[in-house]
Amino acid sequence: MRVLVTGGAGFIGANFVLRTLEQRPDVEITVLDKLTYAANPSTLATLGERISLVEGDVADAVIVDRLVADHDLVVHFAAESHNDNSLADPSQFVHTNLVGTYTLLEAVRAHGVRYHHISTDEVYGDLELDDPGRFTEATPYNPSSPYSSTKAGSDLLVRAWVRSFGLRATISNCSNNYGPYQHVEKFIPRQITNVLNGIRPRLYGDGRNVRDWIHVDDHNDAVWAIIDRGEIGETYLIGADGEVDNRTVVETILEVLGQPADAFDFVTDRPGHDRRYAIDSTRLRTELGWQPSYLDFRAGLSATVDWYRDNTEWWQQTKVGVEQGYAATEKVIG
Numbered sequence: 001m002r003v004l005v006t007g008g009a010g011f012i013g014a015n016f017v018l019r020t021l022e023q024r025p026d027v028e029i030t031v032l033d034k035l036t037y038a039a040n041p042s043t044l045a046t047l048g049e050r051i052s053l054v055e056g057d058v059a060d061a062v063i064v065d066r067l068v069a070d071h072d073l074v075v076h077f078a079a080e081s082h083n084d085n086s087l088a089d090p091s092q093f094v095h096t097n098l099v100g101t102y103t104l105l106e107a108v109r110a111h112g113v114r115y116h117h118i119s120t121d122e123v124y125g126d127l128e129l130d131d132p133g134r135f136t137e138a139t140p141y142n143p144s145s146p147y148s149s150t151k152a153g154s155d156l157l158v159r160a161w162v163r164s165f166g167l168r169a170t171i172s173n174c175s176n177n178y179g180p181y182q183h184v185e186k187f188i189p190r191q192i193t194n195v196l197n198g199i200r201p202r203l204y205g206d207g208r209n210v211r212d213w214i215h216v217d218d219h220n221d222a223v224w225a226i227i228d229r230g231e232i233g234e235t236y237l238i239g240a241d242g243e244v245d246n247r248t249v250v251e252t253i254l255e256v257l258g259q260p261a262d263a264f265d266f267v268t269d270r271p272g273h274d275r276r277y278a279i280d281s282t283r284l285r286t287e288l289g290w291q292p293s294y295l296d297f298r299a300g301l302s303a304t305v306d307w308y309r310d311n312t313e314w315w316q317q318t319k320v321g322v323e324q325g326y327a328a329t330e331k332v333i334g
């Protein structure tokens, strides 16, 4: 089976590639990645003959058409993925997330190739802290940021291409991922690498915002369950019942690294900051038999701390620039 993985040099895509090569000897992978600031091709450097890397843009119709024609399956991870960046400059988000997805859909349509679309729970907007509800496949779309609205638009393109053109496609919307190879701009790696570099962790606003954490390997196992057994045209929500507030995450990182639990700062809040995300993944569990393996968040977080401590060469070069970028807008408030 020949699989085209877009965005395979980024966090979740690279973990997907590593795990797939390990677990599926019949799969050959081509990664199509623009190698933006978010990519780290060193993650894929020593993987051998069953993988090749093509540097290119998912919005480039010529490259995309040629590659799609030569594969049995497309798994589309490539995106501009960081909310804070989308607030500073949305243009690349529109280009990659909307035009890029459109370009892939047209190639998949022309060549009749199976397509799986990776998306986010942020398309549903947010929940109040005391809301007993969680997102389901039936929750109406209500995105808040340039990032989440371009992801929502990309999902709707996929749905329309399924209905209008009979595309063989599935969609998954997953909650917040953590694990190895995540860029240090994101919350968990940022705070781990702050502490490792002697910088105090930074909590936006009051630190009470809740994210529904899932280990990246559990996400990717669910993606394969949907590719193998999902119903064409359907959407599946992926989540592992991992709701934790941001302050608790920071306190846990500090504790794991042997620091006082209050050695962090509150900084200016993210504009439009979504309060809480929570996924009901009943459909995925009952219809496709998927279950997460990482059930203890503290243990998964502790293993992730170990990974960043043991792999400083993977992240240290990008760390200074990322912190300079944050310093330009962030003010300590408490």
Ligand code: NAD
Residues within 6 Å of the ligand: 006, 007, 008, 009, 010, 011, 012, 013, 032, 033, 034, 035, 036, 037, 038, 039, 040, 056, 057, 058, 059, 076, 077, 078, 079, 080, 081, 082, 095, 096, 100, 118, 119, 120, 121, 151, 173, 174, 175, 176, 177, 178, 183
């Ligand atoms: P990431 O930013 O770590 O990686 C994105 C990758 O896409 C990078 O390698 C980048 O170079 C590549 N890319 C960007 N623009 C491109 C373009 N125009 N053409 C080709 N490649 C391009 O992102 P991630 O966290 O690994 O997210 C992967 C996917 O999963 C995204 O679609 C994201 O919306 C979705 N998702 C992420 C999370 C999360 O918690 N990180 C949760 C749910 C869904």
Ligand code: TDX
Residues within 6 Å of the ligand: 081, 082, 083, 084, 119, 120, 121, 122, 175, 176, 177, 185, 186, 187, 188, 190, 202, 203, 204, 209, 210, 211, 246, 270
């Ligand atoms: O320094 C920080 N301090 C802080 O309190 C950073 C970087 C973030 N935060 C907060 C904001 C969020 O409440 O932590 C939470 C997580 O922030 P991010 O890592 O930026 O993730 P989020 O905005 O929730 O989006 C992530 O999950 C859904 C991914 O970046 C998206 O790609 C995915 O779709």
